[in-house]
Amino acid sequence: MSVNNWAHRKANKTIKLVDATGNPIAGKDVALTQTNHKFLFGCGIFEAIEVANKSVPEDRLAFLEEQLDKFLDVFNSATLPFYWTLFEPEKGKPRTNELKTAAQWLKERNVTVKGHPLCWHTLTAPWLLDMSNEEILKAQFDRIERDVSDFKGVIDTWDVINEVVIMPIFDKYDNGITRISKDLSRVGIIKEMFEKTREFNPNATLLLNDFNTSINYEILIDGCLNAGVEIDAIGIQSHQHQGYWGREKLEQVLDRFSSFGLPIHFTENTLTSGHLMPADIVDLNDYQITEWPSTPEYEERQAKEIEEMYSILFEHPLVEAITTWSFSDDGAWLGAPAGFLRKDNSPKPAYEVVKRLIKEDWNTNVICQTDDNGFVSFEGFLGEYDLVCGDKKVNFKLEKGVDTEQIII
């Protein structure tokens, strides 16, 4: 891996450091410390709801606070759950306040929050089943209008619609969203949901998200783009309970979905530190076991796979986000040992790996000296920085295309 593979992640910048009267600060040591990444390193961190709302007993709260501290030490992006049946179990009584408290709590800690998802056939509101298709569509629109408006400014990234490839042919159980997706067609329902979301938060980052990485999803995206749907990023799920894709498949997927020229978000990544789920399971939800232990041997495997996968994604110019679905084994989806932490909050080797990558290998931390005219030049990873000079500290952004900046200290 060479530094050249990160050219798209970096920028050069020349800062002119001046004092309050505009005189250059010459010949001084300046410490430039990256405090945040432009790249989104995220996790599903639904526990933020309980921590922010203090809605669990004290010992559990302390445990979750410790978990969240470890999350905040490394990550800058979080996915919060908006599954309709959980968010609004009783029609007209959404859990807006709780979710807003959580999103706000994360935002204050410099974490970008994504809401997941606005429209999905799974975990949708069961009370839709009593409605006509026209009423379901209206309820779905109303839901988008209400939630996207309520969270605007706190949540400006949404998985608008989830798993549309399977949506109209999903036959495990009847549900309101599958019903309307049959009426509207796949591209049709995507178009409607994106337009409605855009209407109530025009500058939001809107994702289409799917676990299907086959040609089906490619053709679906192609259709959407040709139909004028403004997709801001392609969401790709990568739950690898049945084994790591490996470099070849990962690069092939990246290659295929890069053809659209759109940003790619790995939205739901899973690499476990346990035994593999049998390959013959088609719907991962069908695998129900009582115990799925994390073992030292498999923790080493997980760490290696995390390092390779994150490195490949970070090197790819179109990837802008990686979210590991379960930050901790505690409460992880399917009971899988899918987290960076074990059930007792102790960090696995994968946590140390991802922390090193994000906080050291891909992080800029330099000390330079201003020249006679107060200039200091450096190259660093894109993101937010602290500049410390003597007892003064200011912050600035390192962005592409903003090569020079005058900073007053």
Next chain:
Amino acid sequence: MSVNNWAHRKANKTIKLVDATGNPIAGKDVALTQTNHKFLFGCGIFEAIEVANKSVPEDRLAFLEEQLDKFLDVFNSATLPFYWTLFEPEKGKPRTNELKTAAQWLKERNVTVKGHPLCWHTLTAPWLLDMSNEEILKAQFDRIERDVSDFKGVIDTWDVINEVVIMPIFDKYDNGITRISKDLSRVGIIKEMFEKTREFNPNATLLLNDFNTSINYEILIDGCLNAGVEIDAIGIQSHQHQGYWGREKLEQVLDRFSSFGLPIHFTENTLTSGHLMPADIVDLNDYQITEWPSTPEYEERQAKEIEEMYSILFEHPLVEAITTWSFSDDGAWLGAPAGFLRKDNSPKPAYEVVKRLIKEDWNTNVICQTDDNGFVSFEGFLGEYDLVCGDKKVNFKLEKGVDTEQIII
């Protein structure tokens, strides 16, 4: 099978028969004989080129003329080949005259002709490989402009673009069309080709055609329709060299592709009277054998399958055309015994079956008597009719929504 299943294929009509001075022809016998179907019963009948142009030795010509006679006895629709490499082997020297002679010859015999295809990666012009992608796209557009214009009025039905699901990932050999399909994306190339074809024959019937009947093709069509592509009919290939789909699969395919509400054409049907191609062959072209005999036993099977399949399709309200790809075993694709005729021009049982269906079971032939006011009412299959009364003969059309007509004899 009940007559009710054909309601969409039939109409009622009341004819008022009058003489030249406008007096009703009362109490006379009237023979109403269907001479053509609205439904398109077709075959790939590339031999029409040689017959119409008399471009083969005399004995071969006589043989082919006999073949064509048998075709014309039953069918009212024909597909002619416009494979670019065969149609224009040398750039700038298209076989326009030959093809036009053939199309005209068929048209004069009351046969609707379809051109197949305007854009396809297989059998495309090899000389495209010397061009830049921009030049290839221009050459493809020029080809459409030239051919669609040249044949307008003679060929007003086109397979605009063929097998797009596989087109950009087709990797058997490099070709110009796969190259540009990668640039344009699937929906993009379909959109461009349909718009160009429509531009030079606005009232033509334009088809998208594919052998892929999976969810891929559904999503592709969905994308096209949402992107504003005006598809007049969905073309479905059904080369069943590896065995008859059977009622269940056929009805499932019909059900899935009916959801768009568009007419469906079965564009390339094959049911052989020989042994089945092994199921493990993926690209049918890979099956090369020296001899693929038609046997009495398999001819019975073919006849049964043809009867069931044609009956299911004729009963389906959205199906408007069935084309059997090889009319005769002589020169059939892959050397398969795929025809209605054997290699010696003798008709197989399947020929007799399809002739009975088209010319008897689904054909109207009645004698009625006019009433005192010259009225005669009847119900019949949609299409063209001869009306014979005494020594007079006139023709008329039986269409949906045209319930009464005055006819002067």
